Amino acid sequence: MAFILPFKQVDVFTNVPFKGNPVAVINCLNITEDQISSKQMQAVANWTNLSETTFIFKSSHPECHYKIRIFTPLNELPLAGHPMIGTCKAFLEFTETKNVSKMYCESKLGVIELSIASTGEISFKAPPADIEGIAAEASAGYQKSLGCEPVASPKLVRVGPKWVVFLVSDAEKCYGVNPDFAKLKHISNIFEHTGLILAGSKSGSMTNFEMRAFAPAEGVDEDPVCGSGSLALTRYLHDHFKYSETTQINITEGGRLGRDGHIKTCVSIIESETSYSTGGDAITIINGTISI
Known part of the structure; x- marks a missing residue:
């Protein structure tokens, strides 16, 4: 019917x-x-x-x-x-x-x-997000596929999708990367990752970032503006910067695809409880x- x-x-x-x-x-x-x-x-x-x-x-x-x-x-x-x-x-x-x-x-x-x-x-408020390191082979493969090095160790963040977060020196570096999507897909498939979140800080800020999301293994070379990716990035940034109080993070994404996406995420720290949300x-x- x-x-x-x-x-x-x-x-x-x-x-x-x-x-x-x-x-x-x-x-x-x-x-x-x-x-x-x-x-x-x-x-x-x-x-x-x-x-x-x-x-x-x-x-x-x-x-x-x-x-x-x-x-x-x-x-x-x-x-x-x-x-x-x-x-x-x-x-x-x-x-x-x-x-x-x-x-x-x-x-x-x-x-x-x-x-x-x-x-x-x-x-929306995200479910708890696990974060862990990735294999050296995976890290090296992602570096080769992106043609750049991270400023901190890439990590896997599970927010439903399994994103590897890769932080580079600044927003300009993030924006300028031209990935080898075939290599990205190959590495993601080997390690069963959804894809890779690339991000760089704006003017050295701890709360303002340019972001890009690559998921060729899911049939999406570059997602224009990625909500789950913003959650993965926010969880990674909290792990990296050790925010001690509730913090809003502003993310822009999509410029390379002719878009102009604006995402607001939040690390909410209330007493001993920490949660993450994203919206727009x-x-x-x-x-x-x-x-x-």
Whole structure:
């Protein structure tokens, strides 16, 4: 049976059309999850050819407003950053929900809390993020594929996607790198990494960074503006700089792809509890339907 389902394409981490990172969102609230297969959802994600495509279902979790499924052109992901924000924006519009400050989404990593500011910015609190070193062979391979050296040891950060964070001397160095995507893909596949987050500080700042996200092993050579990558970078920076109080980090991304993404992340330190969040603006570009 074919279904005609509501469809939106939302531009995330921007308030200027076509300058952020688009996510396709399909509204499946009026069908059950067993009425559409993972194979069908993967086919749609391959067709949209965006870094991610999401599907909204009713959640059986009493706390959650909806359930999300997230697909790259090649695989399903347990969590991804800009799709979380764009899907929340789409859900609010699909359901005509207004004047809310909190939403809860069921994901493959559990319940995700989202906050909606009075300005319309949407952010979400990340699950705990593990950080660890990587093999010397992997580090050397990434250096060769990027053609530059890090200023600190690259580390693997698990935020759903498994990002290796690679910090270079400054924002200009980050912006100017021309990766060998075939080598990047090869290294990522060998070590089962999602990809690599490259970042450099602006004018020596500890809180302002240029970032780029490379995931050729997932079918995305360079993601325009990457939410999960910003969480991985923020976790890495906290490990590197040892922030002692709640700190906001401002990240720009996408210039090499003609975008102008702006991400706000936060390291929240309350007594002995530390958490991480990421967020920004989102605007709907396309409204329509899709036949599946």
